[in-house]
Amino acid sequence: MTPPDAVRILLIDDEEIVLESCTEILRGSPFELATASDGARGLALLREVRPDVVVVDLKMPGLSGFEVLEKIREADPTIVSIVITGYATVSSAVEAMKRGAYDFLPKPFTPEEFRLIIRRSVEKRSLVLETMALRRERDLLREHFAAIVSHELKAPLAAIQQNLFVLERELAPLASEDQQGRLARVKARVGDLLQLIETWRRGVSIDIAAIKAHCAAVPVNVPIAKAAESLAVEAARKDIEVVSAVAEPAPVVWGDEVTLTETLVNLLGNAVKYTRPGGRITIGAEPFAGEVRIAVADNGVGIAAEDLPLVFDAFYSAQPGAAGERGSGLGLAVSRRIVEAHGGTITVYSTPGQGSTFVITLPIHRDDGPDGPRHEAAPVAASAKEGRR
Amino acid sequence: MTEHKQLLMIDDDPDFVSGVKAILDAAGYAVDVAYNPKDGFAALKKKRYDLLLLDIMMGRGAEGVMMARKIRKDPALKNLPVLIITGIREQVAFLFPGQAVHPRFMPVDELVEKPVEPALLLEKVEALLAASAASRKP
Numbered sequence: 447m448t449p450p451d452a453v454r455i456l457l458i459d460d461e462e463i464v465l466e467s468c469t470e471i472l473r474g475s476p477f478e479l480a481t482a483s484d485g486a487r488g489l490a491l492l493r494e495v496r497p498d499v500v501v502v503d504l505k506m507p508g509l510s511g512f513e514v515l516e517k518i519r520e521a522d523p524t525i526v527s528i529v530i531t532g533y534a535t536v537s538s539a540v541e542a543m544k545r546g547a548y549d550f551l552p553k554p555f556t557p558e559e560f561r562l563i564i565r566r567s568v569e570k571r572s573l574v575l576e577t578m579a580l581r582r583e584r585d586l587l588r589e590h591f592a593a594i595v596s597h598e599l600k601a602p603l604a605a606i607q608q609n610l611f612v613l614e615r616e617l618a619p620l621a622s623e624d625q626q627g628r629l630a631r632v633k634a635r636v637g638d639l640l641q642l643i644e645t646w647r648r649g650v651s652i653d654i655a656a657i658k659a660h661c662a663a664v665p666v667n668v669p670i671a672k673a674a675e676s677l678a679v680e681a682a683r684k685d686i687e688v689v690s691a692v693a694e695p696a697p698v699v700w701g702d703e704v705t706l707t708e709t710l711v712n713l714l715g716n717a718v719k720y721t722r723p724g725g726r727i728t729i730g731a732e733p734f735a736g737e738v739r740i741a742v743a744d745n746g747v748g749i750a751a752e753d754l755p756l757v758f759d760a761f762y763s764a765q766p767g768a769a770g771e772r773g774s775g776l777g778l779a780v781s782r783r784i785v786e787a788h789g790g791t792i793t794v795y796s797t798p799g800q801g802s803t804f805v806i807t808l809p810i811h812r813d814d815g816p817d818g819p820r821h822e823a824a825p826v827a828a829s830a831k832e833g834r835r
Numbered sequence: 836m837t838e839h840k841q842l843l844m845i846d847d848d849p850d851f852v853s854g855v856k857a858i859l860d861a862a863g864y865a866v867d868v869a870y871n872p873k874d875g876f877a878a879l880k881k882k883r884y885d886l887l888l889l890d891i892m893m894g895r896g897a898e899g900v901m902m903a904r905k906i907r908k909d910p911a912l913k914n915l916p917v918l919i920i921t922g923i924r925e926q927v928a929f930l931f932p933g934q935a936v937h938p939r940f941m942p943v944d945e946l947v948e949k950p951v952e953p954a955l956l957l958e959k960v961e962a963l964l965a966a967s968a969a970s971r972k973p
Binding site: 596597600601602603607611612 | 848850851853854855857858861892922949950951952953
C-alpha cells in the first residue's frame with residue numbers, strides 16, 4: 447500500500463522506451479512513478495494517482511501535450527508540470543512554460559538530467575503546498591484575531607447600550623426633553639461605535655469562504671437598484687440626481703448579491719457624501735472584454751492625485767465631504783476586499799474639483815444555456831466610461 | 836398573563852444581564868440568572884423553565900455552544916425554547932464554517948444580536964413561548 451505522503455510522479459509519453467527507462471531510472475528512489483502512453487490515459491489516471499509532478503511529452507498522437515497541460519491545470523493548479531520536448535521544439539517548450547509548465551526536458555536526456563529535474567520539481571511542489579498551507583493559516587489567524595478583538599471591544603459597549611435602552615424606557619416619564627435628547631445622543635454615539643467595530647472587523651477579515659458559498663448568478667442591475675434605493679433619501683435631501691445606465695440585458699456576474707450590494711452602497715454613499723447639492727451621480731454597467739464593468743461616477747469634489755493610491759487602505763479618510771461629512775475610512779477597504787473575493791478589481795479615477803469615478807470589474811458569468819454566452823454580446827448603453835477625464 | 840413565565844438567563848456579563856433582565860422584569864416575566872454555564876446547567880436541572888436566554892460567547896470562546904449541545908442531548912431539556920444572544924452573527928458563522936448563519940441548536944430557538952432593542956427582545960421571547968406552547972399540543 448502507498449503511504450499517503452509518498453511523492454507521486456505521473457509520466458505521459460507515447461514512446462514505450464521513454465516510459466520504461468524512466469521507470470528504471472526512478473527505481474529505488476523515494477518517488478513513485480505512474481506512466482501513461484497517451485494524454486487521454488494520463489488524464490484518466492490523474493484522479494487515481496493524485497500526482498505531485500506530471501511529466502508530459504508535448505508531441506503525442508491524440509491529445510496534444512498542451513491540451514493535457516491545460517486539463518491538468520484545470521483539475522489541480524498546484525500540480526507541478528514538466529514538458530518533454532524534441533530538439534526542434536524549443537519554442538514550444540517556451541510556449542509551455544508561458545502556460546504554466548515549471549520546466550522542460552529536451553530529448554534525449556540522461557538519467558541524471560531526469561533525476562535532477564524530478565528532484566527540483568518535487569521541491570517546487572512542496573514549496574507550493576507549504577505556501578498554500580501558510581496562507582490558509584494566515585487567513586484563519588487574521589479572522590480569529592479580528593473576531594476576538596471585535597468581541598472584546600463590543601462586549602462592554604453592548605452592556606452600556608443595553609442599559610441605555612432600559613434607562614430610556616424608565617426615565618421617559620421623568621426626564622426633561624433636554625435630558626431625553628442627551629440620552630438619545632449618547633445612545634446614537636454608542637451605536638456608531640458598535641457599527642464602527644463591526645465595519646473594522648469586516649475590513650480586516652471579510653469572510654471569503656462565506657462570500658463564495660453564497661455565490662449565484664446575479665444580474666448586476668439587481669444590486670445596483672438596491673444600492674440606489676438605499677441611498678435615494680440621502681441623495682434627494684442634497685438634491686443630487688442619481689442616474690443608472692445599465693446595459694440591456696443586464697450583464698450577469700457570479701457573485702454574492704448581499705456583499706455586492708454593500709459594495710455599491712459604499713461607493714454610492716461616498717459619491718453622495720462628496721458631491722455638492724444639485725450634483726449628479728451616474729451608475730453604469732456594461733460588459734467589456736469578458737468582464738463586467740460597473741462605474742460609479744460623480745461630479746463632486748474629487749480626490750487629490752497624491753491621495754488616490756491611499757483611498758482603498760483601511761482607516762484612510764479623505765478631507766470632510768461636501769457638507770463636512772466624515773467617514774470611518776473603512777468603506778472602501780471593505781469594498782476592495784469584497785470585490786477581490788469575487789475575483790474582481792476596483793480602481794478609481796479622479797480630477798479634483800470635477801469628480802471621481804470608481805470602477806469595479808468582475809468576471810462575467812457565462813450562461814451556458816441554449817442561448818450561449820449572450821451577456822458578452824449585449825449592446826452597450828450609454829454609461830460612465832473609465833478614465834474619461 | 837395569568838402566571839409569571841419562568842425564564843433563565845445564562846450570560847457572563849453582569850451589566851448586560853441587568854440591562855436585559857430589567858426589560859423582562861418590567862414585562863412581567865420571572866427571570867433567574869446564572870453567570871456561567873456550570874451554574875446555568877445546575878439551575879436548569881433544579882427547576883422547570885419556560886425559556887432559556889443563552890449567551891454564546893462565554894468564557895474562553897464559545898462555551899454557550901457547548902451548553903446548547905449539552906441541552907439538546909438531554910431528554911428532559913431538549914424541547915426547552917432557547918433565545919440565543921450573541922455579539923455578532925458572523926461570529927456564529929465563524930464557529931460553524933460552512934453552515935447556515937442561524938444554526939438550529941435546538942428544536943425551538945431564535946437568535947438576536949447584542950445589544951437588543953427592548954421591543955425586539957420582548958417580541959422574540961413572546962414568539963418563542965407561543966411556538967413552544969403550540970408544539971406541546973398534540
